[in-house]
Amino acid sequence: MHVTHLSLTNFRNYGRLELPIPTGPILLHGHNAQGKTNLLEAIYYLATTRSPHTTQDSELINWSASQSQEPVIVGRLVAQVTTAAGERHLEMRLIQEQQGTVNGQSSFRREALVNRRKVRLMDLLGNLRVVMFLPEDMGLITGSPANRRRYIDITLCQIDPIYCQTLSQYNKVLEQRNALLRRLAEGLGGRDVLPIYDEKLVNLGSQLFARRTRFFSELAREAQRIHYEVLTGGRESIRVNYLPRLRGDLSNRQGDSEALTRLYDWLQQHQEDMAKITADYAQALAAARPTELARGSTTVGPHRDDWVVEVNGRDLSSFGSRGQQRSALLALKMAEIQWMANRTGETPILLLDEVVAELDEQRRELLLHYVEQATQALLTATDPAMFTNDFLQQATMLQVKNGRVLTGVNS
Ligand SMILES: Nc1ncnc2c1ncn2[C@@H]1O[C@H](COP(=O)(O)OP(=O)(O)OP(=O)(O)O)[C@@H](O)[C@H]1O
Numbered sequence: 070m071h072v073t074h075l076s077l078t079n080f081r082n083y084g085r086l087e088l089p090i091p092t093g094p095i096l097l098h099g100h101n102a103q104g105k106t107n108l109l110e111a112i113y114y115l116a117t118t119r120s121p122h123t124t125q126d127s128e129l130i131n132w133s134a135s136q137s138q139e140p141v142i143v144g145r146l147v148a149q150v151t152t153a154a155g156e157r158h159l160e161m162r163l164i165q166e167q168q169g170t171v172n173g174q175s176s177f178r179r180e181a182l183v184n185r186r187k188v189r190l191m192d193l194l195g196n197l198r199v200v201m202f203l204p205e206d207m208g209l210i211t212g213s214p215a216n217r218r219r220y221i222d223i224t225l226c227q228i229d230p231i232y233c234q235t236l237s238q239y240n241k242v243l244e245q246r247n248a249l250l251r252r253l254a255e256g257l258g259g260r261d262v263l264p265i266y267d268e269k270l271v272n273l274g275s276q277l278f279a280r281r282t283r284f285f286s287e288l289a290r291e292a293q294r295i296h297y298e299v300l301t302g303g304r305e306s307i308r309v310n311y312l313p314r315l316r317g318d319l320s321n322r323q324g325d326s327e328a329l330t331r332l333y334d335w336l337q338q339h340q341e342d343m344a345k346i347t348a349d350y351a352q353a354l355a356a357a358r359p360t361e362l363a364r365g366s367t368t369v370g371p372h373r374d375d376w377v378v379e380v381n382g383r384d385l386s387s388f389g390s391r392g393q394q395r396s397a398l399l400a401l402k403m404a405e406i407q408w409m410a411n412r413t414g415e416t417p418i419l420l421l422d423e424v425v426a427e428l429d430e431q432r433r434e435l436l437l438h439y440v441e442q443a444t445q446a447l448l449t450a451t452d453p454a455m456f457t458n459d460f461l462q463q464a465t466m467l468q469v470k471n472g473r474v475l476t477g478v479n480s
C-alpha cells in the first residue's frame with residue numbers, strides 16, 4: 070500500500086501543500102523546525118485519527134489561520150491511497166467555529182470522509198496503515214502503562230475494526246459504571262443497576278482480552294525471532310508479555326507480574342473460548358466488588374492492562390541496559406511491520422522520524438534493509454550524510470523548507 074498524493078491545508082506549519090509522493094524510500098531532509106515531522110504526522114493522523122504526540126487536536130490547525138477573524142476555520146488533510154483492494158480518497162477535516170465574537174469562545178470538531186462520503190471517524194481506520202518510528206518510542210519500554218495501552222489500541226485499531234468498535238463501547242460502559250460506583254461510594258443511589266453494567270463490561274472486556282491476547286502472541290513470536298536471529302546473532306532472546314488485568318488484587322508491580330503472566334498463558338489457552346473468559350472475568354469482578362465500592366472505580370478489566378518486554382527473563386525497563394532496550398524496541402517495531410503484513414497481505418507505510426541517527430552502524434544497516442523492502446517509506450533527517458550511499462541512490466530526496474517541499478538535494 071502507498072500514498073500517491075497528499076494535500077494539506079492549514080495543517081501545522083503548512084498553509085497549503087500539494088505533494089505527489091513516489092513509492093520506495095523517501096528522505097525528507099532540511100534544517101530544524103521546517104516541517105519534516107509535521108509531514109509524517111499528517112500521514113499518521115490519516116491512518117490512525119490520532120497525533121503521535123499527545124497534543125490537543127485543535128492545536129493541529131495552523132496557528133495563523135486559527136487566529137484569523139473568519140467564523141469557520143478548516144484544517145484539511147487529504148490522501149490518495151493505492152491498496153491491493155483499489156484506490157481510496159481519504160480526508161480528515163479539523164473544524165474550528167467561533168461561537169461568539171464577544172467572549173472569543175470557539176468549538177472544535179472533526180469530520181472524516183472516505184471516497185468523498187462522510188463516515189464515522191472510526192471508519193477511516195484500516196484504509197491506510199502505517200508503522201511509525203519515533204525517538205520517543207523508548208517510552209514504550211520505560212514509560213507509563215497508559216503509553217503502552219495507547220500503543221496496543223492504535224496498532225490494533227488499524228487492522229481490526231471490531232476491536233476498535235468494542236473498545237469504544239467498553240470505554241463508554243466503563244465511564245458510566247465508574248460514575249455509578251462514585252455515587253454508591255458517596256451513599257447515593259441503589260445498587261440494582263450495577264449488575265447490568267457488570268454484564269456489559271464483562272462481555273465487551275472479554276472480547277478485548279481475547280483480541281489483545283492474539284495480538285501479543287503473534288507480535289511476540291515475530292519480535293522474538295527478529296531479536297534473536299537478526300539483531301543479536303543468536304545471543305539474546307526477548308519475551309513480550311501481555312499482563313491482562315483479569316484480577317483486581319494484582320498490580321503492575323514487579324512481584325505481581327508473574328501472576329499476570331500466568332493469566333496471559335491461561336488466556337492463550339482459552340482465547341477461542343469466550344464463555345470461559347467471560348465467566349472468569351465475571352468472577353474477578355464479583356471478588357473485587359467490595360474494593361470497587363469503597364474506591365468508587367473499576368479495578369478489574371482491560372483498561373488497566375499492561376505489557377512488558379523481558380530479556381533473559383528480566384524486565385527490560387528495570388534491568389536492561391540502554392543498548393538492550395534499544396534493540397528490543399527495534400525488534401518490536403520490525404515485528405509490528407511483519408505482523409501487519411501477515412494479517413493484511415500488504416506492507417504498511419513506514420514513517421521514520423530521526424531514528425536512524427540514534428542507531429549504531431550495524432542496526433542502521435538492518436533497519437535500512439527493512440525500509441528498502443517496504444512499498445513506501447518516509448524518513449526524516451537533518452543531515453542526509455548519515456545514510457549509506459546505497460540507500461541515498463535508491464531514495465527520493467525531498468527538501469523541506471519553511472512549510473514547503475522542494476525536490477532535489479540542492480533546490
Ligand atoms: N499549529 C501550528 N501552526 C503553525 N506552526 C506550527 C504548528 N504546530 C507546530 N508548528 C511549527 O512547525 C514547525 C515545524 O515543526 P516540525 O516538528 O515538523 O519540524 P522539523 O522539520 O521536524 O524539525 P526538527 O529537525 O527540529 O525535528 C515548528 O517550528 C513548530 O513550532
Ligand SMILES: [Mg+2]
Pocket residue numbers: 105106107422423449
Ligand atoms: Mg522533526
